[in-house]
Amino acid sequence: MADASAPIASALARATAAGCPPHLGLMHLLMAAPSEAAARDALRDAVAAQPDEAARTRLAAVERCWAERPHAWSTIHDVLAQARHDAHALSPQAAVAEWAGVFDSLAASAPDAGVALYGLGDPALTAQVSRELVDALQRWGALRANAIVLDFGCGVGRLSALIAPRCRRLLGLDVSAGMVAEARRRCAALPNAAFAQANGRDLEGVANASIDLALAVDVFPYLVQAGGDLAPRMVDELARTLAPGGRLVLANLSYRGDDARDAHDLAAWATAAGLTLDGEPDRPFTLWDGLVFRLRKA
Numbered sequence: 306m307a308d309a310s311a312p313i314a315s316a317l318a319r320a321t322a323a324g325c326p327p328h329l330g331l332m333h334l335l336m337a338a339p340s341e342a343a344a345r346d347a348l349r350d351a352v353a354a355q356p357d358e359a360a361r362t363r364l365a366a367v368e369r370c371w372a373e374r375p376h377a378w379s380t381i382h383d384v385l386a387q388a389r390h391d392a393h394a395l396s397p398q399a400a401v402a403e404w405a406g407v408f409d410s411l412a413a414s415a416p417d418a419g420v421a422l423y424g425l426g427d428p429a430l431t432a433q434v435s436r437e438l439v440d441a442l443q444r445w446g447a448l449r450a451n452a453i454v455l456d457f458g459c460g461v462g463r464l465s466a467l468i469a470p471r472c473r474r475l476l477g478l479d480v481s482a483g484m485v486a487e488a489r490r491r492c493a494a495l496p497n498a499a500f501a502q503a504n505g506r507d508l509e510g511v512a513n514a515s516i517d518l519a520l521a522v523d524v525f526p527y528l529v530q531a532g533g534d535l536a537p538r539m540v541d542e543l544a545r546t547l548a549p550g551g552r553l554v555l556a557n558l559s560y561r562g563d564d565a566r567d568a569h570d571l572a573a574w575a576t577a578a579g580l581t582l583d584g585e586p587d588r589p590f591t592l593w594d595g596l597v598f599r600l601r602k603a
């Protein structure tokens with residue numbers, strides 16, 4: 306029988322590490338544990354046994370984070386039960402259709418946790434994480450007041466809603482009609498934001514060289530998992546739609562757990578598409594551990 310304690314120990318080690326915010330530590334623990342009781346017992350025992358005061362303080366913060374969000378276990382496991390990242394469809398085409406269906410149902414049942422599990426279904430926490438990301442786009446010079454922005458795989462529009470007030474025009478595309486409807490609802494007061502359902506295979510309808518900043522946050526993992534040449538083809542498409550000097554910020558290429566492989570694959574696809582990487586991929590945020598690739602069209 307598999308040892309359930311090894312994944313829990315590894316999640317607790319992550320939660321104990323300096324720099325890991327409590328909500329991420331909690332998410333990893335809840336994902337690793339076989340039951341809510343096992344997670345609770347393991348966390349309580351880890352706090353009690355931790356000799357290092359700073360590490361103990363971090364674990365106690367995870368406990369507090371959970372106490373403030375008592376539904377965190379069911380929130381996370383309800384989403385994971387629908388969004389099976391280890392599932393394999395018969396073809397890339399079938400996978401795209403399957404994910405569209407999964408995200409349609411998440412848009413209805415768990416709109417916040419469905420797009421950003423690390424927010425634990427708490428809209429205030431999710432908004433805090435989103436703000437850090439959008440502030441960074443501005444700091445990097447990628448988001449400007451006169452920019453036309455494409456939010457590819459926009460989900461419920463949590464990022465679009467923060468970006469639209471800081472740019473000229475925003476287009477959100479998503480393969481899920483449910484997500485597009487929810488993004489429209491959330492951004493109804495933003496006249497420069499528009500949303501449309503994408504076909505999931507390309508960026509049909511988006512003109513060549515029309516976009517200054519393209520954003521792809523946690524969407525490529527679904528393309529990579531779908532297989533075939535879907536992911537490199539979408540990098541090509543994003544490059545096609547970028548204006549000269551335009552930027553692509555891509556957060557998380559896959560959930561394969563292999564940063565080197567992701568960096569290798571994206572470098573090859575980007576070069577073929579005429580994009581260059583601005584520096585090495587990194588994890589630049591304090592509230593989220595997404596692996597960020599910054600690219601630019603010549």
Ligand SMILES: C[S@@+](CC[C@H](N)C(=O)[O-])C[C@H]1O[C@@H](n2cnc3c(N)ncnc32)[C@H](O)[C@@H]1O
Nearest residue numbers: 408420458459460479480481505522523524527
């Ligand atoms: C984890 S959510 C992230 C949403 C949003 N980027 C965010 O960070 O809040 C992934 C989104 O990608 C969309 N998606 C998945 N495959 C797609 C595809 N082939 N084309 C367009 N969108 C896709 C899903 O419908 C879902 O809304």
